[in-house]
Amino acid sequence: MVTVEFASSLRRHVECAPQRVQAGNLRLVLEAALLAAPELAPYVFDDQRCVRKHVAVFVNQDLVRDRIRLDQTLRTDDHVLVIQALTGG
Amino acid sequence: MQTLLVASRKGLFVWRGAGDQWKMRAHHFAGEPVTQVLCDPRNGDWYAALRLGHFGAKLHKSSDQGNRWTEVASPAFPPKPTIGPMADDPTPWNVELIWSLTASGADQPGTLWAGCMPAGLFKSEDGGRSWALNTSLWEDPRRLQWMGGGNDYPGMHSLLLDPRDANHLRVAISCGGVWQSRNSGQTWELTADGMKADYLPAGSLQDPNAQDPHRMVQCQSHPDVLWVQHHCGIYRSTDGGRLWQDIPAPVPSGFGFAVACDPQDPLRAWFAPAQSDMHRYPVGGKMVVTRTDDGGRSFKLLDRGLPAHDAYHLVYRHSMELAPDRQTLALSSTTGGLWISPDAGEQWHCLSRDLPPVAALGWVRDWR
Numbered sequence: 102m103v104t105v106e107f108a109s110s111l112r113r114h115v116e117c118a119p120q121r122v123q124a125g126n127l128r129l130v131l132e133a134a135l136l137a138a139p140e141l142a143p144y145v146f147d148d149q150r151c152v153r154k155h156v157a158v159f160v161n162q163d164l165v166r167d168r169i170r171l172d173q174t175l176r177t178d179d180h181v182l183v184i185q186a187l188t189g190g
Numbered sequence: 191m192q193t194l195l196v197a198s199r200k201g202l203f204v205w206r207g208a209g210d211q212w213k214m215r216a217h218h219f220a221g222e223p224v225t226q227v228l229c230d231p232r233n234g235d236w237y238a239a240l241r242l243g244h245f246g247a248k249l250h251k252s253s254d255q256g257n258r259w260t261e262v263a264s265p266a267f268p269p270k271p272t273i274g275p276m277a278d279d280p281t282p283w284n285v286e287l288i289w290s291l292t293a294s295g296a297d298q299p300g301t302l303w304a305g306c307m308p309a310g311l312f313k314s315e316d317g318g319r320s321w322a323l324n325t326s327l328w329e330d331p332r333r334l335q336w337m338g339g340g341n342d343y344p345g346m347h348s349l350l351l352d353p354r355d356a357n358h359l360r361v362a363i364s365c366g367g368v369w370q371s372r373n374s375g376q377t378w379e380l381t382a383d384g385m386k387a388d389y390l391p392a393g394s395l396q397d398p399n400a401q402d403p404h405r406m407v408q409c410q411s412h413p414d415v416l417w418v419q420h421h422c423g424i425y426r427s428t429d430g431g432r433l434w435q436d437i438p439a440p441v442p443s444g445f446g447f448a449v450a451c452d453p454q455d456p457l458r459a460w461f462a463p464a465q466s467d468m469h470r471y472p473v474g475g476k477m478v479v480t481r482t483d484d485g486g487r488s489f490k491l492l493d494r495g496l497p498a499h500d501a502y503h504l505v506y507r508h509s510m511e512l513a514p515d516r517q518t519l520a521l522s523s524t525t526g527g528l529w530i531s532p533d534a535g536e537q538w539h540c541l542s543r544d545l546p547p548v549a550a551l552g553w554v555r556d557w558r
Contacts, residue, residue: 114245114261140261144245148267148284155244185244 103175105134107141108184115141127160128171130181145183157186192513193255193554194520195236196528197224200546202238204256209532210539216256226508227552228291232299236554237318239264239288239304247285247306251318255554264288265304265312265321279334281308281343290349290508295356305346309336309363313375324375327361332380332399339364339402339421347507348406352413360431362406362418367398368431384434388422404447405507406431412456419449419461419507426486428456440480440489442473448510450519457485460492460512460519460535462505471502479510479521479535495538496529503527508550522548 102121111117117138122130135142147153152168159165159182160175167173175181194212196203202224204216219240225247226239236256240248250259267283270276287307294301302314304321311324327333336344344366352358357374360381367382382398390400402421409415418425423444424437437444443463452458460481465473472478477496480489497503503523510521519531521538526545529538 110244114242114248143248143264143266144242147246149270149282153244153246 102177103130103179103181105130105181106183107145108182110185111141111144111183114144117141124175124177124179126171127158127165127173127175127181130175131158131171131183134181155186157184158182159184192515192518194513194530195227195229195238195552195554196522196545196548197227197238197508197550197552198526198546198548199223202227202256203545205528205541207530210530212530212539212541214542218256218259219250224549226288226291226550228293228302229552229554230293230302231555232293232296234555235317237291237302239291241287247288249288249304249318262318263314263320265306265310265314265323267310267323275331276329281334284308285310286343287345289345289347290361292349292351294351295353298356301356303349303351303359305349305361307341307345308343309333309346309366311346311349311361311375326376327369327371327378330378333366335399336363336366337400339404348403350406350408350416352408353410354413360406360408360416362403364404365400365402365421367401368403368406368418368434370431381432382434383432384427384436385418385420385425386422386436405449407449407451407459409451409456410453415451415456417449417451417459419446421445421467424449424461424486426459435486437482437486440482441491442476442478446505447507448505450510450512452512452516453514454516455483458483459486460510461489462510462521464504470504472497475500475502477501477503479519479531479538481535492531492535492538494536495531495540497527506549509548511551511553513553514555520551520553522551524548 106119120134122133194205201220202218223241225241228237236252238250249264252259270283285306290305292303300317304312312321314321348362350360359371382401385401403418406418414430416427425434446463448462450460478493503525521529524547528541531538
């Protein structure tokens, strides 16, 4: 199982506890985790279901640069962290 | 007592008062940019559009005067086609900003319209629980010629429903002119004849599809009378917006963003002039409002109580609003100023000079 965690900056808008979902590619993992809180999806994805440009997704310690395809394969015990990118002022 | 909603860069403020006695009563969405507000005249519901820097445009609704807010759906574009004429559309199919919100007529309960940036028009028939893009206007090939006006993308900031027929829509776009639909958005007509964009190449100055109306308002009791504060001056129409007459620039300037008009008197409107597009602050640092009482033939300069010097406020397009009493006028600025006039602009009272930049104002209407 893959663990998906949403940072407090997202959870202050829509609560979502860490989710344990089946391994697969990153899009499937994120979509599966967001089934627990569908209202959180528009905070993570834009209208075209791409990761918002000011949201950052980490797989373990690595920042995922791809925001569109999200076809990176995740393995069991991987940890996905979704945070707000440190942009703006 | 009257209630004014102030949508700012750092939240939604609620002011209540009368005359020169006003107090801030509440601060909602503290710290979040609020881009538009609506008090639904049909049932008193409040709507607040947010533009979260990281998480996009959101819409919240309150049915109890702001005591409790619930997030509802935000307008969103459908998946962008990968084939066909829209496949190469350079405009992102992502709502970045909800710029205009309008409640439909009493005969269409639950129906709302939202104009956005990029300039998509969206309709909700269930009080904001869901939204659908108006594809007729969005897929019009002329839409691809629209430009951003000081923004990356074109935006729909003005959205008017004719009081005689809620299926008759008029929208204004920066920069995409004025469009009308008489059948609730099924078909559209471009109606910006008479407007002139003096910065465009010769031969294109009067292209109706390239005009930059900054704000458009409509006289409720004489709906064929509309006013526009345009990038290049002031326009008025007396035929429902088909043809626009250029109003000679008043002193001190014809440049600005905001316009408000009297809902009963078709000859009366207010403007908040700035020096020019290159100098977006009051002429000479002296803040004024201008008002015409004769359809634009003459203007009265209103400055009593407004900053007289060293003032660099800019009034955004939704930041001058007339209350339902037709006398109380509210004015706010990008520099955090908020003023109220109880007498149609003759005398102004400063409520604050310390607010965040203000994007929009909305009067709470008595709906009972």
